[in-house]
Amino acid sequence: MLSYIARRLAIAIPTLILVSIFVFVLQKLLPGDPALVLAGEERDPEMLAFIREKYRLNDPILYQYFYWVKAMLQGDLGISLRTSQPVTELIADKLPVTIQLAVMAMVIALVIGIPAGILSAVRKGTAVDYAANFIALSGLSIPNFWLGIMLIMLVSVHLGWLPASGYESPFVDPLRSLQTMIMPAFVLGTALAATLMRHTRSAMLGVMKADYVRTARAKGLLEGAVILKHAFRNALLPIVTLGALLFGELLAGAVLTEQIFTIPGFGKLIVDAVFTRDYAVVQGVVLCTAVGFIFMNLVADVLYFLLNPRMRSSL
Amino acid sequence: MSDMTASAEAEIRLENRAWKKLKANRSALFGFVLVAFFIVIATAAPILPIDDPTATSWSAVRKAPSAAHWLGTDEIGRDILSRMIWGARASLMAGVISVLIAVFVGVPFGLVSGYFGGWTDQAISRVTDALLATPFLILAIALAAFLGPSLTNAMIAIGLSAMPIFIRLTRGQVLAVKTEDYVEGARAIGLSHVAIMSRYILPNVFAPVLVQATLTVATAIIAEASLSFLGLGQQPPAPSWGSMLNVAKNFMTQAPWMAWWPGAAIFLVVLGFNLLGDGLRDALDPRES
Numbered sequence: 359m360l361s362y363i364a365r366r367l368a369i370a371i372p373t374l375i376l377v378s379i380f381v382f383v384l385q386k387l388l389p390g391d392p393a394l395v396l397a398g399e400e401r402d403p404e405m406l407a408f409i410r411e412k413y414r415l416n417d418p419i420l421y422q423y424f425y426w427v428k429a430m431l432q433g434d435l436g437i438s439l440r441t442s443q444p445v446t447e448l449i450a451d452k453l454p455v456t457i458q459l460a461v462m463a464m465v466i467a468l469v470i471g472i473p474a475g476i477l478s479a480v481r482k483g484t485a486v487d488y489a490a491n492f493i494a495l496s497g498l499s500i501p502n503f504w505l506g507i508m509l510i511m512l513v514s515v516h517l518g519w520l521p522a523s524g525y526e527s528p529f530v531d532p533l534r535s536l537q538t539m540i541m542p543a544f545v546l547g548t549a550l551a552a553t554l555m556r557h558t559r560s561a562m563l564g565v566m567k568a569d570y571v572r573t574a575r576a577k578g579l580l581e582g583a584v585i586l587k588h589a590f591r592n593a594l595l596p597i598v599t600l601g602a603l604l605f606g607e608l609l610a611g612a613v614l615t616e617q618i619f620t621i622p623g624f625g626k627l628i629v630d631a632v633f634t635r636d637y638a639v640v641q642g643v644v645l646c647t648a649v650g651f652i653f654m655n656l657v658a659d660v661l662y663f664l665l666n667p668r669m670r671s672s673l
Numbered sequence: 674m675s676d677m678t679a680s681a682e683a684e685i686r687l688e689n690r691a692w693k694k695l696k697a698n699r700s701a702l703f704g705f706v707l708v709a710f711f712i713v714i715a716t717a718a719p720i721l722p723i724d725d726p727t728a729t730s731w732s733a734v735r736k737a738p739s740a741a742h743w744l745g746t747d748e749i750g751r752d753i754l755s756r757m758i759w760g761a762r763a764s765l766m767a768g769v770i771s772v773l774i775a776v777f778v779g780v781p782f783g784l785v786s787g788y789f790g791g792w793t794d795q796a797i798s799r800v801t802d803a804l805l806a807t808p809f810l811i812l813a814i815a816l817a818a819f820l821g822p823s824l825t826n827a828m829i830a831i832g833l834s835a836m837p838i839f840i841r842l843t844r845g846q847v848l849a850v851k852t853e854d855y856v857e858g859a860r861a862i863g864l865s866h867v868a869i870m871s872r873y874i875l876p877n878v879f880a881p882v883l884v885q886a887t888l889t890v891a892t893a894i895i896a897e898a899s900l901s902f903l904g905l906g907q908q909p910p911a912p913s914w915g916s917m918l919n920v921a922k923n924f925m926t927q928a929p930w931m932a933w934w935p936g937a938a939i940f941l942v943v944l945g946f947n948l949l950g951d952g953l954r955d956a957l958d959p960r961e962s
Binding site: 495613 | 812
């Protein structure tokens with residue numbers, strides 16, 4: 359088990375190195391003198407000299423990369439030009455908000471997507487199946503920022519049921535936190551629910567034809583037991599791994615959702631940073647997202663390994 | 674010679690069967706109609722009898738849909754219908770051009786990676802993994818931020834973000850066909866690598882790439898709308914559905930129609946490409962009877 363994880367980690371290392379090169383190169387795409395761009399409005403020669411020194415802009419590019427990576431490994435992602443706070447601190451502040459949003463969205467997606475997928479597979483070719491497929495495809499096609507705006511208009515403006523924006527920590531006021539996050543989580547979870555539904559349906563259709571399902575039926579088991587205990591448990595494998603992979607996607611989807619509902623999370627941080635030309639923050643967020651994504655890939659691999667007895671026995 | 678004739682006939686039979694299957698698929702046809710509708714509207718925009726999409730009118734600020742303005746007007750009195758039609762050009766162009774960038778860069782890399790294998794494959798695959806490790810929208814936002822906000826840069830950013838999918842897909846297809854007898858045969862008669870790849874391998878890659886490209890256009894349209902919504906795509910006063918929604922979110926109570934139409938248009942065109950892509954996949958899949 360440990361050797362399997364170690365092997366997966368070894369594969370992830372070159373990917374991480376390349377990601378760090380991409381993120382470093384992003385800075386080099388900036389037109390003109392990077393020191394001037396990084397300094398923002400500041401034109402003080404001392405400040406410019408400090409930036410050139412800090413980012414080693416006078417050194418060859420390979421040295422610059424080396425020192426950048428060295429600082430990064432020590433947890434130094436630079437200083438935000440806008441707030442003068444360390445980028446690591448800013449990210450650590452905002453990340454829990456986005457993780458809360460992503461976890462709630464994932465729960466909503468699982469609650470909607472998996473039962474809909476099972477139902478659609480069990481009732482293949484019926485009106486239920488067509489309706490579930492059409493709704494899933496619509497869920498994939500609807501831009502989540504538009505869905506957010508429409509829901510705010512309906513639920514907050516017309517019905518006055520939920521707040522249109524804002525954020526409250528669940529540790530301070532759990533009820534208020536739920537009220538502010540449920541609508542954004544639903545918006546973020548919709549596309550995910552659609553993806554999960556389609557995959558659950560396809561995985562279920564695959565296993566429903568298997569011999570062991572036929573045997574379970576021949577033994578006289580109730581249809582519900584056949585579907586849930588025999589078919590679904592085997593169909594779960596690709597769904598769980600997909601869920602872990604999609605969790606990374608949720609971090610990206612949160613960018614728009616947080617913007618619409620004015621949630622002070624990770625996504626809003628990158629958008630605000632883009633407009634204030636706070637490049638260190640943009641780089642930091644991209645790097646953290648990529649590392650998170652690689653980590654979730656690793657989790658997906660390990661889950662696949664743990665859930666698949668054939669892989670365990672092959673070791 | 675007779676082998677070649679037989680293979681050409683088989684290809685024609687496959688094309689005919691795929692076309693028949695596509696025509697019989699009502700969802701795919703509905704998708705095709707939706708896509709065709711928006712393409713016609715976008716293409717005909719300059720000759721349609723509509724208002725100038727950038728012309729403002731202070732006497733018609735935030736007017737609800739009426740006979741004079743079928744879809745209403747926006748916060749500075751511009752006709753929404755006209756902006757929707759011109760916005761369709763930006764959305765469709767962004768969707769198609771960014772996917773063309775992804776295909777024209779991604780497919781050759783995938784071909785080379787799968788065909789040559791070894792270190793070349795390792796290098797290209799690791800770069801692809803790294804690109805895939807950064808979610809599509811985050812990468813597009815970062816690129817748009819560093820390249821500067823404009824529709825062209827948004828298209829480049831979306832194209833580069835979508836490229837790894839085509840590298841992986843092409844590589845997988847090449848690995849599946851490069852050991853086939855006809856490829857071995859082509860190698861045995863001394864054809865160059867470029868000739869083998871272009872004449873014998875590339876045609877096998879075409880169908881899955883076409884399906885993926887259709888589905889990716891849908892994703893790219895949403896990505897462009899998302900970037901424009903964030904202010905990183907089409908810049909004002911030029912119309913785009915995403916930027917229209919960006920403004921509309923500030924007038925949700927006073928002028929809700931400003932948000933209805935652009936979102937509905939994005940939904941319909943993306944649904945169209947998704948239905949068409951799904952239909953193409955079913956039609957071109959030889960396993961589907």
